[in-house]
Each structure stands twice: as structure tokens, then as C-alpha cells.
């Protein structure tokens with residue numbers, strides 16, 4: 001088992017309950033897409049799995065460790081096995097891309113190596129290889145503040161590829177990429193996880209991308225699991241119930257949510273299948 005959440009309740013700092021009662025589990029090696037309308041709770045769920053937020057009640061086990069993991073050493077060891085791709089990677093502008101990628105393994109390296117790598121990159125070849133996978137090898141020594149939003153997202157993905165985490169959590173990992181690059185990048189994450197037997201959980205706004213690249217789809221609405229099904233069992237009725245509150249056409253790669261207008265559903269339209 002990669003993770004298991006039982007009746008988890010998550011409240012944010014202001015007391016708002018984003019996840020009233022979530023139960024969800026995944027075996028090692030599963031690739032799961034989280035979909036659902038804005039504010040449904042996808043990021044909140046990913047934050048629980050990534051140990052960034054602790055449940056108020058219920059039980060959670062991630063990579064064999066019961067949450068909240070204690071003491072500090074155990075929490076650090078657990079976090080070193082979890083890789084997170086953020087929608088907007090929190091990379092210092094002055095940092096070089098090579099250093100940002102190598103930071104993926106800071107939690108796995110001994111302290112002396114981590115410190116030394118901040119002064120002089122310890123594995124330039126490894127960082128270059130990871131960047132090649134997202135077609136950014138030419139930016140190896142660029143500063144992060146010299147990159148576009150989409151390039152920064154790809155640096156964040158190179159970083160998690162370099163980390164080789166057992167559990168990869170990706171929160172809107174391709175929101176700044178064009179449709180072709182978005183599909184190729186999600187496929188890269190799925191293929192990498194499958195090749196290593198790692199678990200991947202990704203939240204995606206583009207329903208077509210989720211359905212074409214992931215074998216398992218979890219629909220989330222108002223902090224609850226609306227459905228948890230193999231991709232081929234997710235039909236238009238379920239999708240329209242999921243997104244009903246938005247009163248919009250389903251968000252797709254070609255037509256992200258901000259542009260989607262009321263109209264005919266387009267679930268079956270755009271993408272070639274990833275696998």
C-alpha cells in the first residue's frame with residue numbers, strides 16, 4: 001500500500017473544513033488523477049498526502065508511516081520519499097536551474113553533501129539528464145527568474161524526476177504548458193512512475209488529459225470523493241454532475257476552465273490516448 005486515508009477530516013488554519021470525511025487508498029505503482037471543480041479540495045488532499053497539512057481526525061498512512069510522522073527525523077525521512085510538483089514551483093529567482101533540480105535529492109543526501117551542493121552543484125550530469133527529459137537542458141545554468149512560467153513548471157518536473165520519489169504528488173503540474181507539451185509532460189510523469197513502480201497522484205483541470213493518460217480517476221466535489229473509477233468507466237453524466245456547480249462545458253486542454261462556456265460536452269473530443 002502506498003497510502004491509505006480513512007475518514008480523514010482536514011480543516012485549514014481559519015477553521016474551514018476542506019475535507020469533511022475522505023477515505024482513499026492506492027497501491028504502490030498506481031497512477032491516479034484527481035479531477036473536480038475549483039475549490040473542490042484537490043490541493044488540500046494532496047497537501048495531506050504530502051504531509052504539509054495534518055488531518056484533524058481520521059487516520060492517514062503514507063509510505064508505511066502513520067501521520068503525523070514524529071519525531072522530526074522520521075518526518076524528514078518520509079518527506080525525502082515524497083516528491084511534489086507545484087503549479088507554481090517555489091524556486092528562488094536567483095537560484096540556478098541546476099541547483100533547483102539537484103534540490104530534489106537534498107533530503108536524501110547527507111548534510112555535508114547538501115550544503116556543498118548549494119555552493120557548487122554536486123551532480124551536474126544528473127541535473128542535465130533530468131532537464132533533457134523536459135527539453136530544458138539548455139537552461140542548466142540559467143537563473144530561475146529568467147524562465148517563463150511554463151519553463152519553471154518543467155524545472156519543477158525535472159526536479160521530481162531527479163528525486164526519484166516513491167510517491168509523486170503533482171498539483172496542476174502542466175497548467176502553464178501548451179496542449180501538446182502538457183500531454184507529453186503528463187505522459188512523462190506517468191511513464192516514469194510506471195517504470196519505477198512509484199505512485200503518482202496528479203490533480204488536473206483538463207478532464208480529457210486525465211482520462212487519456214490515467215487509468216484511475218478520482219472525482220472530488222465539495223471536499224468529498226464523488227467517484228473513484230477506472231478511466232473507461234467515467235462517463236459524461238458523472239462528469240457533468242461533478243462540474244455542475246460551474247455551469248460550464250467540461251474543462252479540457254484546448255479549452256481550460258476559464259474559457260469554457262455553457263455548451264455541448266466535449267469529453268470525447270480532443271486528445272490522442274497517452275498509453
Ligand SMILES: Nc1ncnc2c1ncn2[C@@H]1O[C@H](COP(=O)(O)OP(=O)(O)OP(=O)(O)O)[C@@H](O)[C@H]1O
Nearest residue numbers: 012013014016018037038039040041042043044045
Ligand atoms: N489556506 C487555506 N485557508 C482556508 N481555506 C482554504 C485554504 N486553502 C484552501 N482553502 C479552501 O479549501 C477549499 C478547497 O481548496 P483547494 O485548494 O483544496 O481546492 P482545489 O480543488 O485544489 O481548487 P483549485 O482547482 O481551484 O486549485 C476551498 O474552499 C478553499 O477556499
